Amino acid sequence: MVLIAGGTGRLGTRVVDLLTKRHMPVRVLTRDRARAQQLRSDLVEVIQGDVRDPGSLKPAVAGAATVISAIQGFDDRTSSPEATDRDGNRHLINAAREAGVEHVVLLSAYGVRPDHPMSLFRAKYTAEQFLKEAGLAWTIIRPTAFIEFWAKLVGQPLLDTGRTRVFGRGDNPINFVSAGDVAKAVEVAVVDPSMRGVELDMGGPDNLTMNQVVGIFKELSAHKGKVSHVPLASMRIMSVLMRRINPALARQIQAGVIMDTEDWTWDPSANRKRYTWLLQTPLSEVVRRDLHSVPA
Numbered sequence: 001m002v003l004i005a006g007g008t009g010r011l012g013t014r015v016v017d018l019l020t021k022r023h024m025p026v027r028v029l030t031r032d033r034a035r036a037q038q039l040r041s042d043l044v045e046v047i048q049g050d051v052r053d054p055g056s057l058k059p060a061v062a063g064a065a066t067v068i069s070a071i072q073g074f075d076d077r078t079s080s081p082e083a084t085d086r087d088g089n090r091h092l093i094n095a096a097r098e099a100g101v102e103h104v105v106l107l108s109a110y111g112v113r114p115d116h117p118m119s120l121f122r123a124k125y126t127a128e129q130f131l132k133e134a135g136l137a138w139t140i141i142r143p144t145a146f147i148e149f150w151a152k153l154v155g156q157p158l159l160d161t162g163r164t165r166v167f168g169r170g171d172n173p174i175n176f177v178s179a180g181d182v183a184k185a186v187e188v189a190v191v192d193p194s195m196r197g198v199e200l201d202m203g204g205p206d207n208l209t210m211n212q213v214v215g216i217f218k219e220l221s222a223h224k225g226k227v228s229h230v231p232l233a234s235m236r237i238m239s240v241l242m243r244r245i246n247p248a249l250a251r252q253i254q255a256g257v258i259m260d261t262e263d264w265t266w267d268p269s270a271n272r273k274r275y276t277w278l279l280q281t282p283l284s285e286v287v288r289r290d291l292h293s294v295p296a
Contacts, residue, residue, distance in 0.1 A: 005029040006070030014183035051088030057095035068105045077248045081123035089127035103137040110142045139189040144175040144203035155217040168260030170210035175266035177204040181279040203266030205280040
């Protein structure tokens with residue numbers, strides 16, 4: 001049996017689908033049972049718990065051969081990366097170890113380091129180090145930015161209203177990866193023993209600026225649309241002012257600043273040679289497949 005924490009999210013739901021198609025029993029750990037109702041099936045068990053509460057994890061990990069952590073507290077208004085991605089992962093790993101779980105798959109992020117300007121990346125880095133020292137078999141997957149999140153944030157408003165807003169200048173190249181491609185990597189990590197002890201950095205086929213992302217939406221939808229830009233100086237001020245009012249929004253604004261100013265590119269050539277099964281879904285295909293108002 002496979003336990004997945006974060007099984008109701010953008011990535012987790014795709015992982016659940018892939019594993020059940022292999023006829024593997026899956027247990028989904030969720031804080032809100034209602035969010036997981038659509039996942040229930042003969043192969044999917046839903047259990048309520050919270051990685052921030054160690055006491056709730058014992059029944060979740062009981063009998064699991066593999067534990068997948070697809071949790072994240074970046075855009076969660078009720079939590080934080082420190083509480084979820086750092087401490088929550090520690091609690092989950094400890095519970096897995098105590099229950100005799102064989103293997104833990106941790107979803108991290110490309111570019112994590114202890115001094116990263118984003119708290120999410122610092123928290124993920126700490127979780128990685130804890131897992132490596134826990135005495136369990138492990139796989140760490142580090143994807144670049146999810147296409148689906150940023151396409152919905154920047155592109156969907158253009159389709160819905162004819163207007164969108166780009167945070168910053170929008171001319172900094174960023175690598176985007178599809179959540180579906182990452183889910184495939186998680187699936188392989190679960191079923192292929194050769195993936196144990198592997199740190200898999202992965203991204204998508206293209207490095208695109210936010211302005212190019214908007215351009216792809218315009219091209220696919222035939223919308224001219226109106227694009228405005230939020231100046232970096234304003235974003236820096238807003239990210240500070242919003243910390244007490246809306247910490248999740250403050251983190252998103254700060255992320256916009258960092259993504260507009262730091263190197264977020266990725267070269268997929270080495271991965272294509274080493275992991276021939278890795279998918280490389282372009283943004284245009286994700287837009288047609290997942291988002292609304294785009295002609296097939």
